[in-house]
Amino acid sequence: MKSRWLILVLIVLAIALPWFFYDWGHHRHAGFLLSMLSQMGMMVILALSYNMLLGQAGLFSLCHATFFGIGGYAAIHLLNAAGTGDLPFPMEVMPLLAGLAGLALAILFGAMATKQRATAFAMITLGIGELMATAALMFHHFFGGEGGVTTNRMIENSLFGLTYSSGLQVYYLILAWTTLAAVLMYYLTLTPLGRMANATRDNFERAQFIGYDPRIVRFLQFALSGFFAGIGGGLYAITYEIVTFDALAAPLSANALLMAYIGGTTVFGGPILGAILITLLQSGVSLLSNSWLVYVGVMFIAMVIFAPTGLAGIVKAHGPIKHAGRMGSLLVPYLRLVIPSLGLLLGFIGLVELMSFLTIGAAQGKKLVLFGGSIDVNATLPWAISLGSFLLGGLWLRFEAAGFHRVWENLSAEVRR
Amino acid sequence: MTSSIRRLCFAFVALSSAMAFQPALAEDTIKIGYVDPFSGPFASGGDEFLKVFGYILQKVNADGGALGKKFELVPFDDKLQPAEALIALKSITDQNIPFVMQCTGSNVGAALLDGVSKHNARNPDNRVLYLNCGALATELTNEKCDFWQFRFAGNVEMRAAARIKALPKDLKKVYLLNQDYLFGQSVQHDTRKWLEKLRPDIQVVGDELMPFGKVQDFSSYVAKIKASGAQSVLTGNYNRDLNLLIKAAVDDGINIRFDTYLAHLIGGPTAIGAAGENRLTTISEFGPNVAVELKKPEAEAFASGWRANHDTDFSEINFLTMLQMLSKAIDKAGSTDALKVALALEDAKATDMVGFPVQMRKEDHQLLMPFYAVSFSRDVKYDAEKTGFGWKTDFIASTEDLTLPTTCKMKRPAS
Amino acid sequence: METILISVLNGLVYGMLLFMLASGLTLIFSMMGVLNFAHASIYMLGAYLAFTVSRFVGFFPALIIAPILCGLIGAAIEIWGLRRVHHNGHIAELLFTFGLVFIIQRLVQMTWGMLPMAYRVPPSLDFPLFVLYGANFPAYRGFMLLVSAAMLLGTWLLLKKTRIGLIIQAALTHPHMVSSLGHNVPRVFTTVFAGGCLLAGLAGVIGGNYQTTEPGMAESMGPIVFVVVVFGGLGSLAGCFIASVVMGMIQTFAVVIDYSVADLLRPMGVMLTGDTLLTEVLTVPVARIGALLPFVMMVTILFFRPRGLMGTRDT
Incomplete structure (x- = not known):
């Protein structure tokens, strides 16, 4: 029961945090802090959904950003349609629609990839990720090429009458969706599907003997994790109002892996820690030192040698x-x-x-x-x-x-x- | 256990806020936020430009800066990622820096253009000006043009016009090879357009897009080019994609010209070397030999002053023009307020270091500037990157030559 | 006809370079189960080291020295790094090599700078070897073929005719059995890892001036090497060889094909007009997507045959 209180405290803290750093001199919020917190929010979703594969189902995927990115592109096009009044959806459900786009693509690719396991699975996902990233550069109709697709998030259609002109409103939207997605993903681990995913991870053959088809279990897990990654992508589109091919390229997939692993894949909340830490390194430390990649590299190496269970693993110990x-x-x-x-x-x-x-x-x-x-x-x-x-x-x-x-x-x- | 998680989280948050609130620096300089890649595989561009700006700022600040203050660059690493550039933009506006400058990548350029525009609309009390010094896609001053962007670099279409004008008269067959992404496609489109307009006698015997940065062996492309009977390859390729192409052509022994757009970028001359002699041409903003040929001792002194401490050439004359025009505009506006400076910059006329007139066009905020068509030759005073070869001017496309129509329909701020 | 012959030769040169990189990775991957992300970084190190060494003692000594240095670096990585991570599982090992990529990249930038190096073909090899339908075949490409053929022969002899080779061969297919038989498996691992890095370094030496030596060269070679290894199949050097040559050929041949799906459909009476996403996808000529074909092939083969072309066990 103590952990419930902890979560509540964390949420209250996340709500209150921007106000601690209010710039009274100029009467505005610290935009950089808000951006970074928003970035953390979507990265938390990305890392948690990635851990549905790596930690919970033992699936080593290298194309997770594909679903994040496709969610982003979907949200951008939907927002543009909503901006002209063609689409009667309020802003608050956009991430859900983006998630559905991620789900659709994950169903398609999952059907191909989850037939295989271990390295074959990893390599298929590597190929898919690479193909999608290059396709995004080549085909202009949907992906907008290198310049990406832009939008305006002020679509004047909100359940709560918000304009989303300020970073603070967007941050609260992200916080709400991140919390919702995290809670859903947590309860998913308690369902038979979540339990069976663990079983297929631990012992493929025995899981078969129980009478479940591990392929179906893995496929469902893959599709659902694509759904959540799509929600993250939708939030990305709303925050930055632009989506370029970087949102589905390999570096982001690698980031998802690193965040989940550094945070700890064995504990549900581990990837959250990882996402926060990596975002800090990437957006914070990189402003201070151009050698930040060395620090990241050394940190990974130190982590895999001395703390293979990740940050959450250390805490758990x-x-x-x-x-x-x-x-x-x-x-x-x-x-x-x-x-x-x-x-x-x-x-x-x-x-x-x-x-x-x-x-x-x-x-x-x-x-x-x-x-x-x-x-x-x-x-x-x-x-x-x-x-x-x-x-x-x-x-x-x-x-x-x-x-x-x-x-x-x-x-x-x-x-x- | 729970308390340690809480403590950890709090420590992270504290760390992040410490970064957000860097100590307020004394207000005795005019700061320019400079967003470019400084880490990762694309760091070489940002690294070189930072050095160039360091050199240019010495001169601009020695000339008095603006409003009696000196300019100061505040670099931000965007890793060539639009999202990172937008986060950096937030940091810039948090620190009340009125200018954001960016010189690498049209993907980041498009993101910043859009981000700055929206930021200014939503935060009228904290506006910021986007100084584009190297996102070249033509659309940024055409369909996507914006009041808050000023582009101080010739766009792709201007380069294409200069490129086609400079082609030798006896050239009859060309092959177009470009990278398959925004810049390459833009080059392909504008090259065809200007070939039709200016040189209908030239036949395009091949027109191809190649995957960006993925091709390891260009010998098949060379075989294809050879089979087409082309006399010249017109290409917007740069860095690796250009160097490997020329290497493969030399290996093959094919006798063909390379009329490029960006062969003069840093590292190009080193990687190409003797392979490019008398067959490689490019479209350049400036070069030390331009100053020699036009007999401008001051410009030559400035360019050779750079050479004294660096292995590369100074060709970024437009960066210098940009800072000089900016400092004049700030003086005219009497403040660093983004709107006032923007209005002062519009239609501003100036003379560049060589003495040619340049102008910031009001309709699309594109700097109208001259370009030099140069070829890789042994017969020059200053060689490039200590290769023994340097860029010799063949043709000068003047500012009037490159004053091209724009489709920009700019939305101007009410006040 | 002439384009085909030239493309075959060039495809072979590129394929052999790929094989030199991929063979080391296959050995490491099949024996230790480590997907070594830093393999292409070692390739880059090989090129840079060769550039520096060749400035002092010339190209041919560098051809020996630089790969040995890379092998030593590999041994050091295995002994002080990978071995300690080994018991934490494959993903930990993979992340370890991932960290190495960042570090090597930055170290190279700090040591040699960010710009391409003037690492060129030695003058003694800089002449056309023979002329084929009016096109030169450079001597250096012939030399590359020679080196890779020598390397292929050397590796084959080592694996077939020596004791350590026998153990390595056994460990490729039955790693657990080998350790059960009392062989010093960690030492075999170190040898193989160092040997793989040595081969990658050798590929770097002859690939660095065939292409360009710059900080981005690891990134551009990395993914394709993985594709070759997986396509060829685990535990099979022959499969790796075939995969390398096939990939080399595909990449050079795809460029020559200027047809798209739309061209195939036209005789069937399907005309594509308009400016939609579908038209855009279908009118892309093969030449434009040539570099993507290896990935398409990898996904396809894994889908139908997860052990790869000639793999002896599932990946």
């Missing part, structure tokens, strides 16, 4: 210890990890930024501003400090991590008893 009321004994070991990790992290960031500025940034005539101060890239001192901090932090962390591991093992053993 604390469950038994918390249940036994022994979280307190972990506090000191955790604190002891903080300083060496910070040293390692800051040293690493320093090294990457210094290197990047030495070869690329210096020529761009920029000054390296790191940790609040301007730094001369050619001096030895910053290099020495970064390298020292990196090495010392690394060695120290190794030592501390071994200690932490011992405490953790003892505690887990104790709790199990």
Whole structure:
């Protein structure tokens, strides 16, 4: 029951968040924050719907953005039709219609792809994704080519009389749909379909023996996840009022995978964490550093080596210890990890930024501003400090991590008893 | 467990808001938000332009900037993704930066054009001007034209007109090969249109679109071109798609011209090298040899000043013109208010660094500017990218030559 | 006729380059189950390293040194990276190689810059080998064929005639059985991964100046190599070879075909007019979608035969 309260608190927080950052000087909302929160909302839907495949059904798809994108294109065309008054649908149901477009396409492709499993499935989806992305560049009638299709979201047809001129109204629409989609996807995991999807993931043959056709189960799961991805795409169209082929291209499919995996595929809420984190990295950190791809890469590698269950997996691992009321004994070991990790992290960031500025940034005539101060890239001192901090932090962390591991093992053993 | 999730979420949100609220910088500069790709596979363009702007700003700021203030670029990485560019636009308007500039990609250009237009309609107190310095699709100043966009780069149709005018008189058969996306299709369309208009004697023996960036071996295209009997390949291809095409042609030993639109883009001369000698031509905004040939020592000094510290050539004369015209318009408007500056920019006339007149046309906000048809030759003062070959001017398409009709029906703001 | 002969030769050159990349990936994929996304990045590294090395010691020593460097990098990746991820499952391994792609991309940009390198064919190979119907066949393409044929022979001998080759062959089809027999499977894995990276590096050395050496070259080669591996089938080098050559041929031949579905329909009395989405799709000539055909073929073959062309087990 506690988790219900948590969800309520989170929703209230999400509603209130834009107001914390209201720009009183100019009497307006922080547009960047709203954009980023909106982006997080649709990415949460994308990641959760992707996890219906990866986490719940064990299907490794590489074309999830196709359904997101097609939802986006559908919503754009519907909005244009609604704008001229040809279509009597209010704004609030547009994502649903976009979801239906995603569903239709997912039924078509799902019928082809879900006959196969494992790598064959992954490769079919890779091919489909690639074909759709190229088709979007070639065919202008539906996809608008490279320039994409634009629309105006102020269609003056709303259930609540809203104009959707401000980012705040759009954000609340996204929040509502994200919550609704997340709740639906959660209850879907509790249905026989969701349970059977887990069964086909865990053991294909045994699932067959129960009397279900795993192919049908996988097909339904695939189609439904396409539906939810389409809703996300619809929200994308409403937010940006433009959809280009980027919305269904491979990088977004890869993002869906990364978000779901980083967040944790074994817990329902995991992909939500992943979506928030990756969006922050992509839209936030990339404004601060052009080397953000290195950080993303290193983070993935660190995650798959040290935390294969994702962020949510780490949290979940604390469950038994918390249940036994022994979280307190972990506090000191955790604190002891903080300083060496910070040293390692800051040293690493320093090294990457210094290197990047030495070869690329210096020529761009920029000054390296790191940790609040301007730094001369050619001096030895910053290099020495970064390298020292990196090495010392690394060695120290190794030592501390071994200690932490011992405490953790003892505690887990104790709790199990 | 639950509290840790909450704490995690809160930490993320706090981090994000910290980014949204970068410390307010002192208001002693005029900021321009610069949106282009700075990471990922397309970073080379943004990287080069950032260097060029750094060099240009030195001059513009030394000349006094505008309103006694200096210009300052604030770069935003869009990764060549429209959605990322629109998020960057929000960040720009949050910081009350009145100008957003973008030089790479018509997909991002179309998104920004639309995004800026809607933002200005919905937020009249926080308007922003879109300075387009490189989204070239003709439609951005035709069907899609917008009051809040000013394009300081010749569009595809202007380039096509210059391209066809510069073709040698004895050319009779050409082959059209273009990339299968907005820019390539736009080049294909406008090239055909101007061939019919200006050179009806030229026969188009082949007209083809190829997948953008997907072809690994052009030798079959070369075989096809050869079979068609063409004397020249007219192509809007650039980067990889052009370099591989020319390499394949040289390997084949075929004797054919390459009349291109964008061979002078950075990296092109390096990748093509000797393969392009005396057969490769392109349509360029400027080049150091233009200054030499027209005997403009000042322009030559500016271009060679760039060469002193870089391996590439300075050809982005329109970037300089843009900032000079912008600074004049701001001075005339007396403020950086987007509407006032836009009105001051409309129909503004100026002289570019070489001394040719340029004009910001009021009807479609397209800069009318001259182009130089140049060929890859050993016989020049300044070589390109240390290859030993440089761009020699064959023909100058003047501003009047390139003043083409527009279909723009612009909606102007009421106030 | 002349176009056909030339296209066959060029298709063969491109196909052999593909095979050099794909053979390493097939070995890695069939044995370790790792879909190595970073394989094309190693190809890119091979080209860049060859460019740098050849500036100091010339092209031919670079032809040896750069692939060995790539092999060492591969061994390092396997020992310190993949091996630790292995017990976390295939998707973890795949994400690991995914992370590598980002890192290698940025490292290359930081080390060599963002622009294409002036990595050119060595002068000693820069002449037309023979003339065919008035078209030159460059000596360098002949050299590429030679290198790839030597590589094919070398790999074949290694696999058929040596002990380690026998173990690798066995591990290709029955990985569990091999470890049950007491062989040091991790060491075999390292060898195979390093060997695959070495081949990718070799492909980079001879492909870098055949194409252009630039930070985007990994991205442009990545997907097609996957297609070849999957199309050819798991555990079969022969299938991989056939798939490479077929893909090479298709890509070069599709360009020559200027017909579309609409042209096929016309004799049947179906005329397409107007400006609708359907007309747009049906009037696209094959030449325009040539680069897409491999994906169409892959989806088709997987649909009917999930183990690929000559695969010994389901993928």
